[in-house]
Amino acid sequence: MSLTVVIPAARFSAAQGVDPTLDLDLPGLRALLGRADLAETAGSSPEALLRGWFGAEAVGxxxxxxxxxxxxxxxxxxxxxxxxxxxxxxxxxxxxxxxxxxxxxxxxxxxxxxxxxxxxxxxxxxxxxxxxxxxxxxxxxxxxxxxxxxxxxxxxxxxxxxxxxxxxxxxxxxxxxxxxxxxxxxxxxxxxxxxxxxxxxxxxGEGPAPADLRRPFARVCGDDATLAALAVAADVPQRPLPPTLDGEVSGSDTLLWLDALSGPGRLGDLMAWREALQALDHVWLQTLLAAWKSGAIPHLRLVFPDSGGNLTAELKPATRWKFWRGAAPVRRLALA
Incomplete structure (x- = not known):
């Protein structure tokens, strides 16, 4: 049983030493970053990441x-x-x-x-x-x-x-x-x-119609229009984002799309971005951490896509025993 969680617009520039997360109380995010195995890969937009998973790179x-x-x-x-x-x-x-x-x-x-x-x-x-x-x-x-x-x-x-x-x-x-x-x-x-x-x-949006798409997840959950359209085209069950984690969201092989940061991120609204990140931690990330610790979600994968680099945080069942791993600073999300 695994849950993939995508959080667009969470990465931020480290230019001039400015940390937009300064003074924010983010215990869920810090603990998840500290306990996980982290991997950096080539950057992509959130839509490009989705299209790659579904095999829809060329679809209009x-x-x-x-x-x-x-x-x-x-x-x-x-x-x-x-x-x-x-x-x-x-x-x-x-x-x-x-x-x-x-x-x-x-x-x-x-x-x-x-x-x-x-x-x-x-x-x-x-x-x-x-x-x-x-x-x-x-x-x-x-x-x-x-x-x-x-x-x-x-x-x-x-x-x-x-x-x-x-x-x-x-x-x-x-x-x-x-x-x-x-x-x-x-x-x-x-x-x-x-x-x-x-x-x-x-x-x-020019381009051909979708055909023979992959089904990379058993179900998807989120309010993004591209995600919903890909799910419909690939015949993958999809549902809107609920208020918080429930049994269906945490079910086997699910993609959860948490997009609250994208709007303020695109508009450069730092205060709204900080407020959205604080709420995301309280409503979702602390809950996801607790579900992983209890074994309700044995395998949790967090993906933070950005054109400057994608960061993946992997939390497997065996990772729960690595109790010496403490909370990590949120600046682990900063782009070099």
């Missing part, structure tokens, strides 16, 4: 997302066309919002309806089966290379716009989309309500 994000959001989608070439919030900043335009914009289904329907009225004659068809995840259907491959929004969040969009032979045409189309969205009554109402405007679409 749009086709993968449709398995979760719209399994009966009509055939065609699909891109994600996610609603985003941009903000001009001197000579740059920053991507400051992707997901979590509080878009309700009626707003998504109104905005995609307006987009379809403007672009439908050009063969562009927009759909919003999920308020945060929109899709663009085309009759043929536009020959574009795109960038996932998670890699751009907080940065200037211009170096990351779609690339390819038809890139200039698509840049012009994106500008038209932005003008339509900027003047739409939905955004007028959102701004009056103090909500961020949905003032652009982020086109990305």
């Amino acid at each position: 994000a749009a086709q993968l997302g449709l398995r979760l959001d719209w399994p009966d989608a009509p055939p065609g070439f699909w891109l994600r066309a996610d609603p985003v919030h941009l903000r001009a900043d001197r000579d740059a335009v920053l991507l400051l919002g992707h997901g979590g914009l509080g878009i309700d289904p009626s707003e998504a329907e109104a905005l995609t309806g307006a987009l379809n009225r403007l672009f439908g004659a050009d063969g562009l068809h927009f759909y919003a089966p999920h308020p945060d995840r929109w899709y663009l259907r085309l009759d043929q491959d536009p020959g574009l290379t795109t960038t996932a929004p998670v890699e751009v969040l907080g940065s200037d969009i211009h170096p990351h716009l779609p690339r390819g032979e038809a890139a200039l045409r698509w840049h012009a189309l994106i500008n038209e989309m932005q003008m339509l969205l900027y003047t739409h009554s939905v955004n007028d109402a959102r701004e009056l309500a103090g909500k961020p405007a949905v003032n652009s679409l982020w086109l990305w």
Whole structure:
């Protein structure tokens, strides 16, 4: 019986000697790092780690997302066309919002309806089966290379716009989309309500549909959309994250995805990141430590993915007898 726990955005830079965990009370994390066998491997994003486990490295994000959001989608070439919030900043335009914009289904329907009225004659068809995840259907491959929004969040969009032979045409189309969205009554109402405007679409996720994926776990548990989509595509049972550890989560060969640090980490919100780490330790890590010590979870593996290096902490049954291993400083998570 084993449990794999992935905690994205837990690693931090050690540059200039700054420790963002300073003065935090993290007994669960410190004990787990101290008792475990630690291994460093080549870095990866959390999504790349997931895709590697499922054998889905080449699968398009749009086709993968449709398995979760719209399994009966009509055939065609699909891109994600996610609603985003941009903000001009001197000579740059920053991507400051992707997901979590509080878009309700009626707003998504109104905005995609307006987009379809403007672009439908050009063969562009927009759909919003999920308020945060929109899709663009085309009759043929536009020959574009795109960038996932998670890699751009907080940065200037211009170096990351779609690339390819038809890139200039698509840049012009994106500008038209932005003008339509900027003047739409939905955004007028959102701004009056103090909500961020949905003032652009982020086109990305080209690639083939998933086929013959691996089943690396008996079940998965977490709220990440990519995790849920991969589980659906690979026919792996999946469930949302519960309030804390229960018997089903700690069952045999389960993947548990604890993603509370990713949001504040992407936005560089240090205070929110510290608060989320403190809560993660109290709600999950101390409970996981106790379950491993009692033998309820004989084999516990913690994975901390980061593009600068993945850290794995392995706690096996025999490790419980290595009582001389004490708590370790949290700076073991620091990237060199």
